Amino acid sequence: MTLKEIARTAGVSTATVSNVINGNLHHVSADTVERIQNIIQESGYVPNQAARSLAQRESKVVAVIIQAIPNENIFRNPYTAEYVGALTVELYRHGYFPLIRSTDDYRDVVADLRGWNVAGAIFSGTFPRHLKNIKSLTTVPTVFTDCYFRIPGTNHVGVDDVSGGQLAGDYLAQMGHKRLAFIANSIDESDVDQHRLQGFREGLAAYDITLTDDFVLPTPANVYNPDLLKNLLQRPDAPTAFFCASDRVAAQLIQTLNHLNYRVPDDISVVGFDNLPTAELTHPPLTTLAQDIDQKAHLVVDMLIRHIKQKDLAPERTLLGVWLVERQSVADLNN
Amino acid sequence: MTLKEIARTAGVSTATVSNVINGNLHHVSADTVERIQNIIQESGYVPNQAARSLAQRESKVVAVIIQAIPNENIFRNPYTAEYVGALTVELYRHGYFPLIRSTDDYRDVVADLRGWNVAGAIFSGTFPRHLKNIKSLTTVPTVFTDCYFRIPGTNHVGVDDVSGGQLAGDYLAQMGHKRLAFIANSIDESDVDQHRLQGFREGLAAYDITLTDDFVLPTPANVYNPDLLKNLLQRPDAPTAFFCASDRVAAQLIQTLNHLNYRVPDDISVVGFDNLPTAELTHPPLTTLAQDIDQKAHLVVDMLIRHIKQKDLAPERTLLGVWLVERQSVADLNN
DNA sequence: TTATATTGGTTAACCGCTTAACGTATTTTG
């Protein structure tokens, strides 16, 4: 069943059918519209995406490019899974399809974007090494998320990571913690981590607490390696609380602490970031900074679609707030 | 940059370039091949997928259709996330792209498959209510996974759920447990759950243990609702161990048990299924039946590609083994 | 009444790639 057949049975030209399908009704009578729509309904006709893409030089595909740890299943990261899932439903809602790629092989990504004539792109995460290549892609409307570098003319949706860090610092200080540690989430240096750390420092500074350099851990490696963690905790000035740049790292930290027979929160307190479902499954349940991933996905896709429909819009930047969700992973040292 | 331009600068026809790109070298001299390939390299030409799909009446897209809980982000289920991630990398390896859809809105799925001229489809999960509609899709090579119903002419890759259930029953019986419970994973009745349950019954039968009907819970609702769970556990004949049809349910069960101040495994033992990363993060770490999801994805995609390339192959069925991974969520009651 | 819009269409040239059918030389075979 093709558009041409629809046109024939309706007794009109293919142009008219095409206009009806695409809602260009300036030059079609109400009668004709209804007749054509009925025929489409009854016949179960579905437009051919390839033909449409070819003619319009733009497909209903949006590239979703995720910063990934090489050779790791990208959806093993629960944040990525949740976020990409949310982006997917938002894209479908607008009639677009996600083309999900990780940055593992950059050449493939670039080839895909060109080969599929994508209508737009969504980047998640930081891509310091790929920055130059990314520039070549911005011919197409793009929204960057979860990163802070800017390419002129691109859009951005982020989370207020600095505030999140501040809230974490403020909360832990108020709970009486004075010796603190920070654990980054990413393997590469990530500017999201940097902002969370910066906020954390600011939050603590209000209480005249400074972070010992040794306790700013730039990768989550220590959390996966019990020996490294034990070394750190056996120091006389060992931290009493950890702020982790993600729930994933926090969950792993709690696990390792349990394994080493440290009690959370009695011996060590832990604060996470993201408020993923994981945060309710740790033992004890995790106190964490919450972000609304569904809302973020909604804003991202909305912004992208807007820029796809109208190419000359000015670039936009949106920052989403975060809030503290108190569970049971932080001890109150005040009495 | 189009194929036509490549042809012009190489001084050949578009047909020849097309043949070189697609590896049909029967009628192209080695010289010409090399010349064209060089030009393609230098120019960074990438074929237009839409044009190719249109001409071939088949796109490089494979539909991946996932049984989903309505209105739940499909990747919140860690099994689904892991599996779809693995399928994605396997599909990319063969030059195909996943079009990921959940069964939420069946009409959309069918429309997509037609609109995109997909080369094949992979189904995951059971779709009892949609069965009739699925039949209309099998014009295209299809592999069913994680389900047991058959449509003539379709392929199947599954996990040996019955053996898994048997192993669980055998293990728990050997550990001295006599009063047992089973918790299903799916909200709908799922035949995967049924097979795991059946195997569990068989495993227990070898020790003359039968499952009390009250303790065969057809949905994970009890696990999310502390009151329901408490009621069950306060019965005089309460089970000493639970076999959960998935790690996800097991993790939630452990959480609820912790919340109710039952000790795992001292008071209650738990066995899961899947061996997801989650299984290492529970407290205590979860004893579970492991399946190799990467291997499954590999087999599924391999099988599908084979049937895409050669349409008249006989349908295939493959069953993958499972094994027990012993961690710390089961108590030994023997002494 | 004539010029001008407006309404409701049609025509046909693409979009970029594939592929069946059709050529020539050149080589091989009987």
Added chain:
DNA sequence: CAAAATACGTTAAGCGGTTAACCAATATAA
């Protein structure tokens, strides 16, 4: 040495839509 086969191509007709340009009939304005 003629016929057949082989090597190395080319031509051109699609695939199924989109869209700029064009047109006829009717309504409106001057």
